[in-house]
Amino acid sequence: MKFSNIILGQDVDIDTSSNVNYINIGDRVRIAKRCSVFGGPDNQLQIGDDVFVGMNSVMVGFWSKITIGNNVSIAQNVNIMSASGPNASERMQRIFPIDKGEIEIGEHSWIGACAVIMPNVTLGKFCIVAANSYVNKSFPDYSIIGGTPAKLIRRFTDEEIKTVLKEV
Numbered sequence: 001m002k003f004s005n006i007i008l009g010q011d012v013d014i015d016t017s018s019n020v021n022y023i024n025i026g027d028r029v030r031i032a033k034r035c036s037v038f039g040g041p042d043n044q045l046q047i048g049d050d051v052f053v054g055m056n057s058v059m060v061g062f063w064s065k066i067t068i069g070n071n072v073s074i075a076q077n078v079n080i081m082s083a084s085g086p087n088a089s090e091r092m093q094r095i096f097p098i099d100k101g102e103i104e105i106g107e108h109s110w111i112g113a114c115a116v117i118m119p120n121v122t123l124g125k126f127c128i129v130a131a132n133s134y135v136n137k138s139f140p141d142y143s144i145i146g147g148t149p150a151k152l153i154r155r156f157t158d159e160e161i162k163t164v165l166k167e168v
Helices: 090-095 158-165
Strands: 003-008 019-025 036-038 045-047 058-060 066-068 079-081 103-105 121-123 143-147 150-155
Touching (some): 079 103
Parallel strands (some): 003 019, 019 036, 019 045, 036 058
């Protein structure tokens, strides 16, 4: 396990098989087995409070900032990348330049297993991303999305919104 350039909140649990770097982690965060979660020297990855990151998940925020809000649930094998392209071939980049951009996942969102979230995506609060989805555009609060590429399946109903916003 490699820990460097990190700020840890209270009661953080990072499995010893995971790597984190250039990151600011809130309170009560859990990062499961075999995860790779990192920002860059100019883009510290931000994880809010009460977040769960499932095993084998990858968050690559080296080129652009990734921000994960409070109370976000990220299932296993999720890939969140702030840059994508043929980085090993400058010749290929002449035709297919590397796509770079910030990613923000709103509070109380739920990212399903094996989802891929691409650069320049903002998901509002209380968003649900179905398993195996490819998210390459942004969606507002209370969106339920899925598919390849991801499309709006539906929005939360007014009753569902009232339920999630109700104080316990």
